[in-house]
Amino acid sequence: MIERERAFRPISIFIIYLFIFGMLADCKKEKAAEDKRDEGQIFGVKIYEYQGNLPTLFEEWKGMGINTAFVSEILASRDEFRSLAKAMNIAVFVIFPVFYDPESLEKDPDLYAVTDQGERAKEEWVAFVCPSRSDYRRQKIELAKHWVKRLDPDGLSIDFIRHFVFWEKVYPDQTLESLVNTCFDEHCMRKFQQDMEIVIPDSMDTVPKIAHWIRKNCLLEWTQWKCGLITSMVEEIAGEVRKIKPRILINVHAVPWRQKDFSGAVKIVAGQDFAKIAPVVDFLSPMTYAHMVKREPPWIHSVVKDISHQADCRILPSIQVREAYLKDRLTVEEFRASLTEALKPPSQGVVFWSWEALSSEPEKKDVIAELIHLR
Ligand SMILES: [Zn+2]
Numbered sequence: 001m002i003e004r005e006r007a008f009r010p011i012s013i014f015i016i017y018l019f020i021f022g023m024l025a026d027c028k029k030e031k032a033a034e035d036k037r038d039e040g041q042i043f044g045v046k047i048y049e050y051q052g053n054l055p056t057l058f059e060e061w062k063g064m065g066i067n068t069a070f071v072s073e074i075l076a077s078r079d080e081f082r083s084l085a086k087a088m089n090i091a092v093f094v095i096f097p098v099f100y101d102p103e104s105l106e107k108d109p110d111l112y113a114v115t116d117q118g119e120r121a122k123e124e125w126v127a128f129v130c131p132s133r134s135d136y137r138r139q140k141i142e143l144a145k146h147w148v149k150r151l152d153p154d155g156l157s158i159d160f161i162r163h164f165v166f167w168e169k170v171y172p173d174q175t176l177e178s179l180v181n182t183c184f185d186e187h188c189m190r191k192f193q194q195d196m197e198i199v200i201p202d203s204m205d206t207v208p209k210i211a212h213w214i215r216k217n218c219l220l221e222w223t224q225w226k227c228g229l230i231t232s233m234v235e236e237i238a239g240e241v242r243k244i245k246p247r248i249l250i251n252v253h254a255v256p257w258r259q260k261d262f263s264g265a266v267k268i269v270a271g272q273d274f275a276k277i278a279p280v281v282d283f284l285s286p287m288t289y290a291h292m293v294k295r296e297p298p299w300i301h302s303v304v305k306d307i308s309h310q311a312d313c314r315i316l317p318s319i320q321v322r323e324a325y326l327k328d329r330l331t332v333e334e335f336r337a338s339l340t341e342a343l344k345p346p347s348q349g350v351v352f353w354s355w356e357a358l359s360s361e362p363e364k365k366d367v368i369a370e371l372i373h374l375r
Contacts, residue, residue, distance in 0.1 A: 065372035100160035118207030278311035
């Protein structure tokens with residue numbers, strides 16, 4: 001018996017040593033991920049719902065090197081989520097959708113943005129509110145203030161801050177003319193003419209005619225005005241929430257189009273002018289979901305570079321984890337290539353869309369842990 005114990009002793013000591021060494025190594029990796037976030041490098045996940053055990057979730061994030069969570073307001077409202085995030089030093093950005101608002105549209109369909117064909121701005125789940133309604137804008141700003149007061153997040157991640165477009169289904173062979181333009185409802189038409197001192201002739205008596213006239217006669221002014229609606233909304237939200245929490249970080253979800261893609265559609269269609277938005281935000285986060293829009297992984301880096309040339313703020317690409325809309329598989333190899341591209345400078349990190357997708361992809365989690373810890 002004694003002999004056996006003696007024989008075991010060196011092995012036990014060795015196992016304990018390995019265990020402690022492993023823990024120290026893990027702590028070091030986690031500390032390194034936190035330091036990188038403080039330097040501006042964010043390794044984030046977007047998460048919308050979660051039914052499982054929260055402490056286990058946070059442990060898993062720490063193990064992978066995740067240092068930031070981009071969270072729906074529903075999840076961020078859970079006290080346990082916020083206290084664990086604080087205890088584990090995971091920053092929390094609350095995702096705040098602006099002009100995508102099915103609930104408000106259900107209650108008041110008059111809020112719908114109107115397309116150049118005179119129809120409601122709706123395609124599958126993508127339904128957009130007209131961005132010039134002052135009451136709606138005021139309510140949204142109040143809501144942003146409410147969440148910041150109540151949840152005290154590290155950041156606000158402003159989503160659907162653009163004009164209507166289902167960019168997730170816009171493929172490289174499309175043209176500007178094939179994309180729907182908005183918003184041509186009475187509110188926008190009146191305000192556009194007032195603000196830009198433009199008079200649309202009375203003979204333009206239908207929305208398609210008006211849209212055609214604008215495109216032909218004052219596309220530049222129209223685009224400027226559209227972008228102004230979006231930039232001013234970012235400014236107003238950021239300004240108001242910073243009054244409550246001066247150090248709050250502001251992120252804007254950006255349509256992943258380069259300046260010249262689809263003949264300038266990022267401004268003409270989406271109304272996102274990155275040069276103008278950048279000074280009032282901390283991060284611009286292009287949703288570079290390459291697989292979804294039929295692009296190769298190097299496209300991710302090209303989008304980051306293109307935006308960084310226009311915008312004086314940190315660029316934080318978000319990448320997709322699993323296939324969406326399209327049936328062909330997003331393989332582990334493609335994911336690895338995408339993540340490698342996403343991390344190339346001047347990128348300030350990466351955000352994975354989404355944890356829900358990652359949770360069923362253990363091999364991709366391993367790729368994340370490996371590539372983040374290498375940095
Ligand atoms: Zn409108």
